[in-house]
Amino acid sequence: MGLCPNMVSGKDLTSLAKRRLLLFIPLLLLLTGFLLYSGFSGSKNRPVTREDFAMGSLVVQRLYGKNAKLAEQQTIDAILQTENQGISWRVEGSDAANINAAAGSHPVAVSRSTYDLLQTLKKLSDDSGGAFNPVMGALTQLWNFDENARRVPSESEISEKLAFCDSQDLEFTADGQVYLRRSGNRLDLGAVGKGLGCDIASQMMTQNGCSGVVSVGGSVVVQGSKPNGEKWGVAVRDPFLKEENQIGILWLEKGFVSTSGDYEKYFVRDGVTYHHILDPANGYPSRSDIKSVTVVCDSGMLSDALSTVCFVLGYEKSLPLLEQYGAQGLFVFQDGTIRRTAGLDFQPTGGSHEEK
């Protein structure tokens, strides 16, 4: 019996089903792969969040865009590279460690980025009358706030180390080498690592067409358009209370925000708070009128450096420096009052503090 063209035999049916199944499996794999991929990568409306530890701080990335996952991986890789090969004096073989090891002996060849960074920091040191000082390693190691030390060094220990904290001892050769003049000099770039991390995050967002927010400890970068079209809101911590309490929100389209305060690394002895931001004039924790200062500008490294130095300088002396560097500042005073420069879009969220 002949078969009607519309009918198929049992044998034929099995092979057709097999053919269809064979076609269907790759489609299914493709679809699953796509769902898995889109589930782990970002989109215009849904961010990818990732947390790591670098620069002695928690790094939190929250990026939008189809390359968000890649951008986040590249960001953390590059931050760790800058830390380990460039600026951490603790990592043997880094530029900073090599310069420290050769102090008083010979100049050291460093990467272009380390060379440029150190030149910028020496200029900031000059511009701030020495209040910013990248050559304070001898003293910061004595106080040792990074390792939760709780000892107040003696006056003689402090004056002995202070003698080696002169940023004029940092010198540069024309062929890209860096030199610390005296054998007791030590670099400490802890004031700028978190902001540098934000600069790196910004570059990776740009390269990968992403938008989002990245924080490295007390430094934050926001960039690109937000899904709802609003500005980005960066919460400013209340320096008198626990981390989750805020004094207000800074609204930004793009930029870098860094905060320095006496609540980050500190201990209290006989009613005195000893914290990690040192006054190069006397070697002790800075005693300005400031409890915390937040700086906004278009460079993460500078926002970080400026927040540290403004904390040392206090309100009045900080204003011309902020203007010189095209930056804005928000100051919380020891008595709880708040003052800020004119260019900030700041929304106070109440609490015990008063804006003047």
Ligand code: AMP
């Ligand atoms: P930050 O938390 O960004 O304000 O930076 C504080 C860190 O910078 C300290 O832990 C020290 O490593 C370093 N540092 C402390 N005082 C100064 C200063 N006057 N100038 C430059 N770096 C400093």
Ligand code: MG
């Ligand atoms: Mg800083």
